[in-house]
Amino acid sequence: MAKRTIAGSRVLLTGASSGIGRALATQLVAQGARVLAIARRRERLEELAQQLTAALGRLEILAGDITSAELRDAALACARERLGGLDMLINNAGSGAMGPFAEATAERLRQVMDVNFFAPAEMIRTALPLLKSGNRPLVVNVSSVLGHRGVPFCAEYCASKFALQGLSESLRAELVPSGIDLLVVSPARTDTEFFSQAIKGEQSRWPKMRGTSSEFVAARTLSAIRTGRHEIVLTPGGKLFVWANRLFPRLMDSLVARYT
Ligand SMILES: NC(=O)c1ccc[n+]([C@@H]2O[C@H](COP(=O)([O-])OP(=O)(O)OC[C@H]3O[C@@H](n4cnc5c(N)ncnc54)[C@H](OP(=O)(O)O)[C@@H]3O)[C@@H](O)[C@H]2O)c1
Incomplete structure (x- = not known):
């Protein structure tokens, strides 16, 4: 994968x-990228844009739900108008669900797949024409270590991240002739609002673990973009989890089953 500089890159x-x-928005702007940031909570985006614009550089924002095709079209139109094109699409938005699959609803499965899989997949399809004319174009998909190994009480979330992994591997090869690279980032547990925002079923029986910081994940992601990596798994614990499953899947089956 090509090495690239962050400064001057046009990023959605x-x-x-x-x-x-x-954290990604902050570090991208600090390193000179031109960023169009999307999320549903407009006031949060406005507050971040004000902070960054005063201290580091301009942040463009667009409030909306990525599961809406209209929002995705509007995002691409915005990138064309406000950034003058697109070099990088970072699919980071995601949400989780916790609790036994048997007691959950079809709606919970659909909601998680919509945000974590269908929306980023369609965002990529919508962005391809603009990316093709970008400078060293790149798609970054934020997956998870749970996109490498499934665990109990997170079935919908794990399924959505496995789907994103499969899509990413296929597209990485398929997009070679277009000159578009694809990086998959797999964070391990990170201390964010993710867990308080997740659709909750019964309380998780997983041991409480300290997570890493968003700033660490963002810094490692930007480093992987600069150095041309196509896959990163974060933290030593995350790497151990993924590799133990590749080498000893039956052992991992019995280990994770202890938490049911
Ligand atoms: N935290 C972890 O332990 C962990 C571990 C591995 C992977 N990850 C992955 O890392 C990514 C970021 O998660 P995070 O930990 O930073 O969680 P977070 O703090 O809850 O952030 C999630 C972001 O996604 C946005 N979002 C959710 N649904 C959306 C929708 N329908 N349309 C537009 N934006 C939406 C949220 O904004 P609004 O609510 O304002 O829309 C928020 O900005 C996710 O893909 C997650 O799966 C997290």
Whole structure:
């Protein structure tokens, strides 16, 4: 994958109102990128834009729901008008659901798949024509270590991230002739609003673990973009989790089953 500079890149970033997306917006602007940030909570985006514009550089914002085709079209029109094109699409917005699958509803599954899979997939399809004329174009999909290994009480979320992984691998090869690269970022547990915002079923039985910071995930993501990586798994614990599953899947089956 090509190495690239962040300065001057025109970036469309979803899920910028909190957590990892907010940290990505901040670090991208600090490093000289021109960013169009999307999320539903307009007031959060406005507050971030004010902060960044005063201290680091201009942030363009667009409030809306990425599961809406109209919003996705509007985002691309905005990138064309306000950024003058697009070099990078970062699909970061995501949401979770917790609790036993058997006691959940078809609606919960559909909601999670809509935000974590269908919306980023369609965002990529919508953005392709503009990306093709971009400078060293790149799609970044924020997945999860749970896109490599499923765990109990997160079935919908794991399924959505596995789907994103599969789509990403296929597109990485398919987009080679268009010159568009694709990076998948798989954070491990990160301290954000993710868990308080998740659709909740029964309380999780997973041991409480300290997470890493959004700033760390954002910094590692920008470093992977600069150095031309196509896949990163964050934190030593996250790497151990993914590799243990590749090497010893049966052992991992019995380990994760202890938390049911
Ligand atoms: N936190 C973790 O432990 C962890 C671990 C691995 C992977 N991840 C992944 O990292 C990404 C960022 O999550 P986070 O931890 O930073 O969580 P977060 O703080 O809850 O941020 C999620 C972002 O997504 C936006 N969003 C959610 N649904 C949306 C929709 N329908 N339309 C537009 N924007 C939407 C939210 O903004 P609004 O509510 O304002 O729309 C928010 O800005 C997600 O893809 C998540 O799956 C997180």
